[in-house]
Amino acid sequence: RAKEAGGGVYAAYHPKMHDALMQRLSLADDLRLALERDELVLHYQPTVDLTSGEIVGFEALVRWNHPTRGMVPPLDFIGVAESTGLIVPLGRWVLAEACRQAVAWGRPLKMAVNVSVRQFEAGDLALTVAEVLAETGMPADQLCLEMTESVLLTDTDENLARIVSLKALGVMLAMDDFGTGYSSLAYLRRFPMDVLKIDRSFVDRLGSGDAEDETLVRTIVRLGQRFGMKTVAEGVENAAQVAVLREMTCDYGQGYFLSRPLPSAEATRLLETGLPSLTAAS
Ligand code: C2E
Ligand code: MG
Ligand code: MG
Numbered sequence: 577r578a579k580e581a582g583g584g585v586y587a588a589y590h591p592k593m594h595d596a597l598m599q600r601l602s603l604a605d606d607l608r609l610a611l612e613r614d615e616l617v618l619h620y621q622p623t624v625d626l627t628s629g630e631i632v633g634f635e636a637l638v639r640w641n642h643p644t645r646g647m648v649p650p651l652d653f654i655g656v657a658e659s660t661g662l663i664v665p666l667g668r669w670v671l672a673e674a675c676r677q678a679v680a681w682g683r684p685l686k687m688a689v690n691v692s693v694r695q696f697e698a699g700d701l702a703l704t705v706a707e708v709l710a711e712t713g714m715p716a717d718q719l720c721l722e723m724t725e726s727v728l729l730t731d732t733d734e735n736l737a738r739i740v741s742l743k744a745l746g747v748m749l750a751m752d753d754f755g756t757g758y759s760s761l762a763y764l765r766r767f768p769m770d771v772l773k774i775d776r777s778f779v780d781r782l783g784s785g786d787a788e789d790e791t792l793v794r795t796i797v798r799l800g801q802r803f804g805m806k807t808v809a810e811g812v813e814n815a816a817q818v819a820v821l822r823e824m825t826c827d828y829g830q831g832y833f834l835s836r837p838l839p840s841a842e843a844t845r846l847l848e849t850g851l852p853s854l855t856a857a858s
């Protein structure tokens with residue numbers, strides 16, 4: 577996880593590192609039990625059509641409702657889940673729970689689920705997805721699997737085969753955090769992705785009037801369009817960003833300005849009321 581480590585090198589042993597290690601070990605034990613004890617929950621963040629303001633789907637984001645630590649965010653345990661292999665059963669649970677929710681909503685909404693590298697490379701993800709679709713009655717074309725560029729970095733032939741078998745199920749594929757990894761352009765050409773999610777770090781700088789920041793995002797949107805992909809702006813935090821993104825013909829937005837990730841009951845309520853008008857907001 578070089579990204580999180582910031583590429584840093586540990587120069588010397590420090591007692592704090594021991595604490596951190598112990599924390600990770602106990603976290604790994606707890607996480608094993610968390611699955612059995614049903615402590616994981618999904619929150620759902622809407623994906624919004626930037627033209628109509630309609631909710632077109634949700635992204636499922638896992639949280640761990642830990643008995644003593646409280647609500648633990650995914651970045652605090654996905655790494656541990658990956659290094660212990662627990663990501664495989666955890667990922668399967670997330671997939672199934674997200675599909676159950678989508679089926680319960682009974683609307684033609686897309687449900688996006690994040691897939692991490694280990695999950696993609698360990699076991700047969702396509703088989704798992706096929707099983708979950710069958711178990712839950714989820715229509716394949718409503719499910720969208722999000723993966724980052726790091727998933728596509730290694731062992732390209734094998735990974736291409738994996739992507740192809742996922743596509744054969746009829747599910748959609750999204751490239752998450754686009755622009756933060758390596759060789760983005762080559763991968764777009766090689767892998768048949770349906771959705772391009774523009775990383776929050778680019779969207780962050782929009783709306784302040786900086787021409788170069790705008791050019792960068794506009795170019796990514798065009799690139800997605802040229803490759804026949806839907807474009808999603810991540811991390812939309814204000815009305816000015818919505819206005820700029822609409823003008824760029826970016827299809828969808830996701831972010832705190834539109835809605836935070838919500839527990840299931842609140843997401844259900846939001847579906848009934850809809851979001852306040854985007855035009856009025858901007
Ligand atoms: P991601 O897939 O890029 O998800 C977007 C993250 O940005 C979420 O954080 C979301 O809460 C946050 N976000 C959304 N809108 C805004 C905004 O306007 N401003 C800011 N500052 N942040 C915003 P979260 O839920 O903490 O998830 C972090 C990452 O953890 C996700 O990034 C994803 O890579 C991973 N993750 C989450 N759930 C799962 C899962 O079920 N499986 C796997 N493998 N990874 C997951
Ligand atoms: Mg995602
Ligand atoms: Mg993302």
Ligand code: MG
Pocket residue numbers: 753
């Ligand atoms: Mg991210």
